[in-house]
Amino acid sequence: MNQPLARALRGAGLDAVDVAAQLGVDPKTVDRWLAGRMPYPRHRAALARLTGWMLRDLWPELPAQVIPDMQADEVRIVYPYRSAVPADAWSRLFAQAQEEISILAYSALFLAEDLAASTILCNKATAGVRVRLALGQPDGAHVADRSAEEGVGGGMSARIHNALVGFSRLIEAGAELRLHDTVLYNSVYRADGEALINTHIYGRQASHAPVLHLRIRSDIGMAATYLDSFERVWAASQERVG
CATH class of the missing domain: 3.30.870.10 (Endonuclease Chain A)
Structure with missing residues (x-):
């Protein structure tokens, strides 16, 4: 199981259904990510934006070369108010x-x-x-x-x-x-x-x-x-x- 991703989603107040709706995927796909399957790069970037976590924090196993410039992004999370x-x-x-x-x-x-x-x-x-x-x-x-x-x-x-x-x-x-x-x-x-x-x-x-x-x-x-x-x-x- 991907414990960092599960913690990040809990911290952002999101469950599998919420993530699926925002990313346009099936909730079962999100469940597979939580079980340990690696999402596609575009979905990894979207999950990082949703949670405010860095890619390497969500998936420590990622090789350094696949981490984009987002690693240097200063914005952790944006609250509407x-x-x-x-x-x-x-x-x-x-x-x-x-x-x-x-x-x-x-x-x-x-x-x-x-x-x-x-x-x-x-x-x-x-x-x-x-x-x-x-x-x-x-x-x-x-x-x-x-x-x-x-x-x-x-x-x-x-x-x-x-x-x-x-x-x-x-x-x-x-x-x-x-x-x-x-x-x-x-x-x-x-x-x-x-x-x-x-x-x-x-x-x-x-x-x-x-x-x-x-x-x-x-x-x-x-x-x-x-x-x-x-x-x-x-x-x-x-x-x-x-």
Whole structure:
């Protein structure tokens, strides 16, 4: 039996019938793949896209020469909206960090209210991992614009104030906090070599916008572009006093 493929499909919430429908094959064909039969190359590539796993992870027996450029692909998985991200994905992301965690958002209130994730962040900061938190300036012009776009009045500012209270223990644990007044096209949640990127859509809350799970492969490419945006905002932000 192909245990990696079975685990990958379970992790993506897919069964044989789901995969068969998306790939246009008979469910019995998928069962044969799960039993150990090697799919055709086009089906291997499709299964890798569906699960977010690399080809060599799904089929360790593949010779290196049949693995296409997809091996270097930075995109692990794409979620249609943030609320579709598994609840424990944030904890798993931060738990793996050994060197740095960087968060760029307007409020990130959902994380401040996530006890498991916020506890891990505190533990990491206490252990010496560099944790940087860049949140929106509550009275900033762009925060006000974002509130107007979402039709929530002063709701965005209120969420930031609530998040600052929620993250107070994290700050006490040694995390760095800065406030920014910039237009955010994406929120960035980085832990060492991986990042979750929450895109922003006009008139929609961030929880209703897509999320990209990226692997950081090099100093160039998609992930590097998002991380560069974090550094630019961080450099232009102000340390919070009091």
